[in-house]
Amino acid sequence: xxxxxxxSVDWQALRFGQPDYLWLLAGPLVLLVVWAWQLIxxxxxxxxxxxxxxxxxxxxxxxxxxxxxxxALLLATTSVILALARPQLVTTxxxxxxxxxxxxxxxxTSMRVTDTPGDRWKRSMRFLKxxxxxxxxxxxxxAMSAFARIATPQIRLTKDPNTFFFFIEHLxxxxxxxxxxxxxxxxxxxxxxxxxxxxxxxxxxxxxKSVNAKAFLLLSDGQAWSGDVERALVTARQDGxxxxxxxxxxxxxxxxxxPRAEDPAKQPPPVYSRLDRESLARIAxxxxxxxxxxxxxxxxxxAVAVIDGxxxxxxxxxxxxxxxxxxxxxxxxxxxxxxxxxxxxDRAELALATAGAVAALVVVQLL
Numbered sequence: 069x070x071x072x073x074x075x076s077v078d079w080q081a082l083r084f085g086q087p088d089y090l091w092l093l094a095g096p097l098v099l100l101v102v103w104a105w106q107l108i109x110x111x112x113x114x115x116x117x118x119x120x121x122x123x124x125x126x127x128x129x130x131x132x133x134x135x136x137x138x139x140a141l142l143l144a145t146t147s148v149i150l151a152l153a154r155p156q157l158v159t160t161x162x163x164x165x166x167x168x169x170x171x172x173x174x175x176x177t178s179m180r181v182t183d184t185p186g187d188r189w190k191r192s193m194r195f196l197k198x199x200x201x202x203x204x205x206x207x208x209x210x211a212m213s214a215f216a217r218i219a220t221p222q223i224r225l226t227k228d229p230n231t232f233f234f235f236i237e238h239l240x241x242x243x244x245x246x247x248x249x250x251x252x253x254x255x256x257x258x259x260x261x262x263x264x265x266x267x268x269x270x271x272x273x274x275x276x277k278s279v280n281a282k283a284f285l286l287l288s289d290g291q292a293w294s295g296d297v298e299r300a301l302v303t304a305r306q307d308g309x310x311x312x313x314x315x316x317x318x319x320x321x322x323x324x325x326x327p328r329a330e331d332p333a334k335q336p337p338p339v340y341s342r343l344d345r346e347s348l349a350r351i352a353x354x355x356x357x358x359x360x361x362x363x364x365x366x367x368x369x370x371a372v373a374v375i376d377g378x379x380x381x382x383x384x385x386x387x388x389x390x391x392x393x394x395x396x397x398x399x400x401x402x403x404x405x406x407x408x409x410x411x412x413x414d415r416a417e418l419a420l421a422t423a424g425a426v427a428a429l430v431v432v433q434l435l
Contacts, residue, residue, distance in 0.1 A: 081159075090150075092152070095145075103139060103142060136408070137409075138408075141405075144405045147398065155393050157390065166204075166208050166209075166382060167281045167382055168209045168225055170210075170283070171210065172263050175189070177244070178254065183321055184318065184363065189241060191362060193240075195287070196287075198367040202368060203375060209280065210223070211263075211266045215259035216252075216254065216255065224266060256286065256300070259286065264307070267309075282308065282378075284304060285313075286348075288313070305355065308381075311352065311357045312377065313348045313349070313358070315345060317343035323338045324339045
């Protein structure tokens with residue numbers, strides 16, 4: 069009328085989270101018909117009264133009489149029922165590119181060598197803390213599995229940084245004891261296989277396949293190249309999972325601590341361990357990732373390189389969501405109740421209005 073555009077509502081975008089409650093609207097609908105019938109009767113009575121007056125006078129009767137309170141109560145009840153049905157507006161959101169990063173941590177006995185501050189294992193944990201601090205944690209998830217000759221999952225895929233920080237701060241040493249034969253080997257093929265199992269387990273638990281870009285992050289001091297490792301890398305690449313490799317250790321190396329034998333004469337000779345850059349770089353090349361090395365680059369630079377490299381392969385896009393708007397229905401119910409109170413004429417109506425307000429508050433608590 070005045071050239072002001074009115075807001076339009078896309079009713080096709082409206083849906084109800086709990087539509088079973090909508091059948092309750094039959095009650096207010098029936099009462100609304102009764103209310104309209106009462107209004108018609110009132111108007112007819114007023115007209116008959118005016119015709120039978122001997123002297124015509126200006127009509128002093130309100131149009132609705134005491135019926136406005138009941139109309140407000142009906143509208144408030146209808147609004148509360150709509151709120152119970154949880155109205156939602158379907159929206160589209162831009163999905164940010166997120167990642168699922170599985171850390172494959174070498175836990176073999178050679179990781180106890182002290183050629184890095186503390187030892188190689190503790191140096192790895194310090195880097196993982198920096199990695200976790202660098203992640204965005206907005207849709208990103210991380211998991212961890214430790215391996216030697218065998219592998220053990222430590223953390224399933226989680227988007228909770230507190231869970232990850234708790235585990236790495238309490239993993240003060242590898243989960244494999246020096247006395248165990250299983251700790252005296254570096255089976256990277258087993259580590260990659262368990263990484264695949266962690267991703268498969270997440271899909272079984274959540275019931276859906278994650279749309280996040282997936283990658284493995286291998287932290288190790290190296291192992292001899294083998295056909296088993298190559299087959300595991302090929303399988304990972306076929307599933308679109310690159311393998312980033314971070315070397316832990318130095319070229320100078322150090323002796324691997326060995327358990328003390330009961331008979332000193334049977335004590336085996338010490339084993340010397342050096343960082344095997346060649347095998348680790350080859351694993352990164354075949355795995356479609358990149359090789360980096362602790363203490364040759366800053367931890368934060370390595371973390372950023374890994375996260376950005378994986379994120380570049382992630383797919384963003386548009387996804388459908390739903391925003392609850394039941395609060396608007398409750399606000400309407402409150403407005404109708406307040407309007408009804410303004411038309412209250414006796415105590416009975418006031419008591420009903422109070423009961424309606426209490427019922428609305430109960431519904432708010434339930435929602």
